[in-house]
Amino acid sequence: MKSVWIKLHKIGDALHLPDLPRWLCGLLALVLILRVPSFFEPYFYGDEMVYLTLGQGIRQGVPLYSGLHDNKPPLLYLAAAAAGSLFWFKVILAFWSVVTIVFFWKLARVLFKNNSPAQIVSTIIFSLLTTLPLLEGNIVNAELFMIGPSILAFYFLLGENLNPKKIFLSGLLFGISALFKVPALFEVPVIIFYWLIAKPSGSFRGIVKNSLLLITGFLMPVLLTAIWYFLAGTLSDYVKATFLQNIGYLSSFRPGDVQKSFLVRNAPLLGRGAAVLAGLAVVYISRKRLSNRFIFLCIWTLFVLFAITLSERPYPHYLIQVVAPVSFFLATFFMEKSLEQSLTVLPLTLTFLIPVLYKYYFYPTSSYYLHFVNFAAQKINRNEYFKGFSGTVVRNYEISNFLATSSKPGDKVFMWDPDSPIVYALSRKLPPIKYTVPYHVNDYSDRGTVADQLNSSLPKFIILTSRNPFPEIAPLLSDRYLLIQQIGNADIYSRIDFAEAK
Numbered sequence: 001m002k003s004v005w006i007k008l009h010k011i012g013d014a015l016h017l018p019d020l021p022r023w024l025c026g027l028l029a030l031v032l033i034l035r036v037p038s039f040f041e042p043y044f045y046g047d048e049m050v051y052l053t054l055g056q057g058i059r060q061g062v063p064l065y066s067g068l069h070d071n072k073p074p075l076l077y078l079a080a081a082a083a084g085s086l087f088w089f090k091v092i093l094a095f096w097s098v099v100t101i102v103f104f105w106k107l108a109r110v111l112f113k114n115n116s117p118a119q120i121v122s123t124i125i126f127s128l129l130t131t132l133p134l135l136e137g138n139i140v141n142a143e144l145f146m147i148g149p150s151i152l153a154f155y156f157l158l159g160e161n162l163n164p165k166k167i168f169l170s171g172l173l174f175g176i177s178a179l180f181k182v183p184a185l186f187e188v189p190v191i192i193f194y195w196l197i198a199k200p201s202g203s204f205r206g207i208v209k210n211s212l213l214l215i216t217g218f219l220m221p222v223l224l225t226a227i228w229y230f231l232a233g234t235l236s237d238y239v240k241a242t243f244l245q246n247i248g249y250l251s252s253f254r255p256g257d258v259q260k261s262f263l264v265r266n267a268p269l270l271g272r273g274a275a276v277l278a279g280l281a282v283v284y285i286s287r288k289r290l291s292n293r294f295i296f297l298c299i300w301t302l303f304v305l306f307a308i309t310l311s312e313r314p315y316p317h318y319l320i321q322v323v324a325p326v327s328f329f330l331a332t333f334f335m336e337k338s339l340e341q342s343l344t345v346l347p348l349t350l351t352f353l354i355p356v357l358y359k360y361y362f363y364p365t366s367s368y369y370l371h372f373v374n375f376a377a378q379k380i381n382r383n384e385y386f387k388g389f390s391g392t393v394v395r396n397y398e399i400s401n402f403l404a405t406s407s408k409p410g411d412k413v414f415m416w417d418p419d420s421p422i423v424y425a426l427s428r429k430l431p432p433i434k435y436t437v438p439y440h441v442n443d444y445s446d447r448g449t450v451a452d453q454l455n456s457s458l459p460k461f462i463i464l465t466s467r468n469p470f471p472e473i474a475p476l477l478s479d480r481y482l483l484i485q486q487i488g489n490a491d492i493y494s495r496i497d498f499a500e501a502k
Contacts, residue, residue: 023120024105027127028098034131035094037372038138043086043396044389046437048140049421052089053436055080056428065229065237069434069444073179073242074225076142086425093140100148101127104324107155111293111328115335122331129323133363136317142181143320149173150187151324157191158296167210171217179221182242183307183321188218190300197284197299198292245444272309276302294332294340300325301347305354314360326351392419395488400426402485402492403461412459416470417490423463432457438468447472462493 020028043049050070057068058081064074083089105123112118130144131137137144153173156166170191177184191214195207229238279302283295290298301322308318326348333344354360375385386393396419403413404427413429421436423429433453435441441450451472454462462481464470466489481493 020102024102024123027124028101031098031101031127031131032094035090035097035138037369038090038094039087040372040375040385041086041090041138042386042389042393043422043426044386044393045139046418046421048086048089049425050436051076051080051140052083052086052425053421053430055083056425057430059084060430062430063232063234065241065434066234067434068430068436069241069440070436071241071245072142072181074238075176075179076145076181079145080140089140093144096145096148097130097137100130100144100151103148103151103155104327107151107158107324108328108331110155110158111296112331118331118335121335122327125330126323126327129327130320132365133368134316134365135319135323136315136363137320138368139317141317141320143317146177146180146184147321147324149177150184153177153187154191154300164210164213167213168217171214172220173217174214175218175221178218179225183310185218186303186307187300188214190296190303193280193299194292194296197280197287198295268312269310272306276306289339290343291340293328294343297325297328297332298347301329301351305351309354309358312358314355314358316355316360316362319355319360322351392488393422395490396422396426398487399423399463399490399492402487403427403429406494407460411461412457413461413463414454414459415463417463417465417468420463432459451476458495460495463490464493465490 043052054064054068054070054077058064058077062068064077070077079092080089083092101123104126105119108119108122112122129135129137130147133139150173153170156162156170156173159166171188174184174188177187192207192211195210199207226235226238229235280299283290283298287295304322304325308321329344329348329351333341333348355362371380371385371388374380375382380388383394386397399415400423403423407413407429409428411429412432413424413427414431414433415423416438417423418438420431420438424431424436433450435445435450441447447470451470454473455476458480462473462477477493480496482496483491484494485492
């Protein structure tokens, strides 16, 4: 333990963390204040609830992927397991975000070495965009975790005295980012193409050597997790859930294209790949008229825009991955007077076109904070506050309270409703199947298979809602279950024959 503490001190000294300026300390304090309302949010956001449910499964010894399913790498679920509740999950995110902002500021000092105002402006923009609800900065999502290690990696790679140790460490950091969410891997080629175009590291042979070292570092944590799951006997489940099923995820938002040929179905993806190559070609041709900083930011933007549009889904938290380069471009636009100040219009226009083309939706910010202020000032009660997030929140809390008082810790519960992971996370109950939400069943299994699994496992409670019927389990309900409670539009069935239950 002492050696770990010493190493953490050495990392802190290398980053000069004790030298934080007063304005940055004030900004970090503001970020924490802006995150306070998130600590009081109810259990309502589907992705967070899936993470907490899988985290609860880890705490109860249920293996990831084979026992409980989701399609992300393991680090986010391990963070949820460490948190144990939504409040502590939000607290972990808050302090992770503070550290990420410090890393960003350190990178800003490298990129804007002699421009302190640009350092300040870029850091402020980054802090606000990754904190405010506009891009779901208040929600625990993988993007907010994965950008921190990637930013730190770029800090080491672009800083002074680059050496093999820093390159390998940067690869490790990129690997850690990818273990939060796979699209982080698209930041690895950013630095490789930067070396190829700007060539600050010397000969082509040196670039190849450094690239191999970087990739080796990146693969290290990924391979370690693969070894872990291999030894646990669940490697195929891990690979399938984390990588293979995500391939189908790319086209599942256009279900009408699934039956089309590969080229037709993936034409938009291939077109975006061609656009990235065209952008790289333009940067290469113009490299002698551009600064290394501008070249790097253009390459970074191109690759992360490709990453965030992989699935063509309009979720605002996807845009978190492009916030860092956009913040640097905006700082260049506002704080510099040069040719590159004008040229920033091109990558910024491209970036701002993405939410328009893919019809991204955004969350209101002022009403979010006003709603919390009204709650804190006791102008609205708890139920009114909860209803401001979702109309089913109060119902879900009532169901969870019923389950908590009517079951034993190890009892299984099955709920067929989009809000099922909310009830699982709140009541700290797990389903008897590996899927926690209906769309996972629809994507990766079928209701007939689930009905068979329920017949075999006989959970203590089955919960159905009027808008989400499950006719396949009607015979099971009539034979082995009794309707004992109705909460809102939810019917709660209790198992009759406890003796034969598994």
